[in-house]
Amino acid sequence: MLGSGTSHGVPAIGCECDVCRSTDPKDRRTRPSILVQLGDDAGPDVAFARAVRSILIDTSTDLRMQAIANDVRRVDAILFTHSHADHIFGLDDVRRYNQMQQSSIPCYADEETVANLKRMFAYVFNPPAQKGGGVPQLSISRIAGAFSLGGVEIVPVPLFHGRLPVLGFRIGSFAYLTDCNRIPDASWPLLEGVRTVILDALRHRPHSTHFSVGEAIEVVGRLRAERAWFTHICHDLGHAATNAQLPAGVELAYDGLVLTI
Ligand SMILES: [Zn+2]
Ligand SMILES: [Zn+2]
Ligand SMILES: [Zn+2]
Numbered sequence: 001m002l003g004s005g006t007s008h009g010v011p012a013i014g015c016e017c018d019v020c021r022s023t024d025p026k027d028r029r030t031r032p033s034i035l036v037q038l039g040d041d042a043g044p045d046v047a048f049a050r051a052v053r054s055i056l057i058d059t060s061t062d063l064r065m066q067a068i069a070n071d072v073r074r075v076d077a078i079l080f081t082h083s084h085a086d087h088i089f090g091l092d093d094v095r096r097y098n099q100m101q102q103s104s105i106p107c108y109a110d111e112e113t114v115a116n117l118k119r120m121f122a123y124v125f126n127p128p129a130q131k132g133g134g135v136p137q138l139s140i141s142r143i144a145g146a147f148s149l150g151g152v153e154i155v156p157v158p159l160f161h162g163r164l165p166v167l168g169f170r171i172g173s174f175a176y177l178t179d180c181n182r183i184p185d186a187s188w189p190l191l192e193g194v195r196t197v198i199l200d201a202l203r204h205r206p207h208s209t210h211f212s213v214g215e216a217i218e219v220v221g222r223l224r225a226e227r228a229w230f231t232h233i234c235h236d237l238g239h240a241a242t243n244a245q246l247p248a249g250v251e252l253a254y255d256g257l258v259l260t261i
Pocket of ligand 3: 082084161
């Protein structure tokens with residue numbers, strides 16, 4: 001879990017609320033992103049034989065500091081959930097992975113996100129003649145259904161973030177469902193058998209584009225997931241106080257959380 005915070009991050013700039021002034025490191029939340037590292041039951045040697053072993057989901061505004069804090073040495077592929085600023089504005093930082101890996105990085109997104117990335121990062125996809133410090137080297141593909149990366153199936157899960165269609169991703173028994181407040185009927189079968197889920201839960205009060213804590217708990221119940229971790233958390237929710245009230249198996253995620261699936 002690279003980042004578990006909402007778009008403003010926690011602490012929010014200039015805020016004096018209890019959570020923003022908290023000294024609990026789990027109350028410090030960078031912008032939302034996760035890294036999926038593909039392992040293997042046979043051990044790390046097998047994992048390292050995979051051509052793709054480190055998949056970044058979104059390039060958050062805080063990507064550079066997240067990569068340093070978590071010592072992320074490789075990014076073999078990038079999946080995008082949608083093109084809101086908090087999920088994409090760290091894209092330029094992937095230049096370091098281009099340098100270290102001596103290769104471009106394949107990116108995957110839905111059609112609207114591909115179009116927005118090309119527009120918002122015109123200097124990347126339509127680079128100027130004078131390169132200076134260089135631009136990210138990326139190849140971008142439109143997602144049209146499930147596909148394979150590093151020998152595992154990536155299942156895009158259509159979600160609604162208000163009226164905006166976005167993608168969650170399922171990998172095996174794990175699903176990452178950020179920035180959503182509705183799972184359409186057609187997507188529930190794609191989530192059957194998910195045991196571990198990371199799910200959007202912005203705050204207690206309802207919001208027009210994010211699940212509230214109560215709504216997210218209902219989703220976890222319907223999914224019958226064994227473990228659920230909430231993300232995209234705003235400064236309304238203190239880590240320790242909120243966790244004390246959540247049902248068994250449901251917790252707030254935090255930056256640096258490592259889950260083994
Ligand atoms: Zn977001
Ligand atoms: Zn605050
Ligand atoms: Zn969003």
